[in-house]
Amino acid sequence: MNIKALLAGITCFGVAGLAAHAGQDAKLSIDGEVLTTQAAAPAHTENLDEIYSGWLFRSGETQALQLDDFDNPGFVFVDQAIDEYSKVDGSAGKSCASCHENVEDFAGLRPTLPRVEGAELVSMEDLINNCRTERMGAEPWKWSGGKMTGMTALIGVQSRGLPMSVAIDGAAAPFWEKGKELYYKRVGQLDMSCSNCHEDNYNKMIRADHLSQGQINGFPTYRLKNAKLNSIHARFKGCMKNIRAQPFKEGGDEFKSLELYIASRAEGLAVETPSVRN
Amino acid sequence: MASGVKPRVKVPKTAAAGETITIKTLISHKMESGQRKDKEGVLIPRSIINRFTADFNGQNVIDITIEPAVSTNPYFEFEAIVPEAGEFKFTWYDDDGSVYETSKQITIT
Incomplete structure (x- = not known):
């Protein structure tokens, strides 16, 4: 898929355009193995119908880097x-x-x-x-x-291609609830929550950035902007800085709970580690 | 020897005689340009890969001189005609005198 096709999809069909276009012409296939980049949203993700890998939101050139392990930095x-x-x-x-x-x-x-x-x-x-x-x-x-x-x-x-599937019941339930609370809680000077961008407004441009659903199935992820692998918590920190909030500590309880909650939102998407993003 | 140096190459395992194949090579190397200064303001000495060669059955295919402006983890992609079965040999030469080598067999179908 190229960005033009995706953008055409946005202008014609709104959010539904992603499903119509991305699903048809973008296949994440590495060495003949096709990875699941789109799935029906799990039941506990009430506000989404479909979940999409962040790979679908990137430009054709960035996507191509992930198709071959040699090209993948x-x-x-x-x-x-x-x-x-x-x-x-x-x-x-x-x-x-x-x-x-x-x-x-x-x-x-x-x-x-x-x-x-x-x-x-x-x-x-x-x-x-x-x-x-x-x-x-x-x-x-x-x-x-x-x-x-x-x-x-x-x-x-080693788990690439396997579907994301974290346990959220039993002993994990309180952590998951805490993560969910953090996901929907507005913080920082800009008074924004994770959901404001990644749930309410994904697939839209926020100035030059194309908002994804913020799925974490590809982490640690190689980012072209800093030419290294980035951990999940470092990415959370980046988001929090963007909304002018005081980031939580990497490896702290808040980020681990948030990691659990966001991982649960990706249920069914294939592990893409190490993915390539911009 | 610079730390973390690891050559990677991608060569098809088989080819038809006379076929043009694409070869990709990458070596992880920090490629210190010699222009940067450390915290104390002392110049960090240059430490780069200054030459890369590829040979096929003893015959040179490509010979590249690399300059300090080349960024970290230098990547080269080039094409070569394969007349017969044989071995590609890749060599990287470091400023500090280290030589990194790797080779790949190719068979004719």
Whole structure:
């Protein structure tokens, strides 16, 4: 799909144009595997009928970068993480590979995170840092640092193509409720909530930006604007700064709850890690 | 040796004799231009990949001189005619004297 077709869709059919156009001519196919970029909205996402991957909102050139793993700059960092995976670090003399021999075994993990363990909600970054401090005796990595985003991309790409599916009932329910509250809560000088852009006004231009639904099925995502992998929480932070709000802390309870809620809104979309966006 | 250097190449595994194929290469390298200064204001010495070559069965296909203006992770895409089965050999030369090599076999269908 090119941007012209998409824009033509907007002018002719309003929001429905996305479904009419994007669904027909844009297929996210990587090495012959077609990824689901559009699905019926899950029941708990009352205000949307269809959910769309952010990939559908990008220009043809940006979309093309994700169609081939060689062209996808995110894989430079995945390759670096492969080396890091078997590098011994910390006082226990262990690497990731000492316990988790094959990184392929992590297939299926990405779409189920964040999840509740004990009384806490944990994201993939927590699991990695827990391994580093508890098992390896190493220093934890920074939440959105280069090594962390590379590793979350390496582990995440093992699940590429699998549908997003986080648990939101049982022990996860209070976290999910909190995330939902944050999603709809207006904050900052501009007094905006996540939903104002990504639910009420997706598929519209906000000056030069084409608003997506803010789905997180492609994270960590390689962004052309900063030429590196970006974590989910770093992206949340960027959004909050845009609306002149004081961002929450990366790795804090607020962002983890929000991550759970937004992940639940993507139920059915394929994991695209590492995706390419602008 | 600069850290995190990793060559990547994409060459089709098979081709018809005489076919023109597209080759993509990328090496992750920070390509320090030698123009930047660190926090103390001291010039960071230049450290780039200054030359890239590709050979097919010992015959040179492409030989590129790279200058400091080239950005990080230099990517080259070029076409080559494959007359016979053989091996593509790719070589990157670092300012610090390191040489990074990788090769890919191609068969004729």
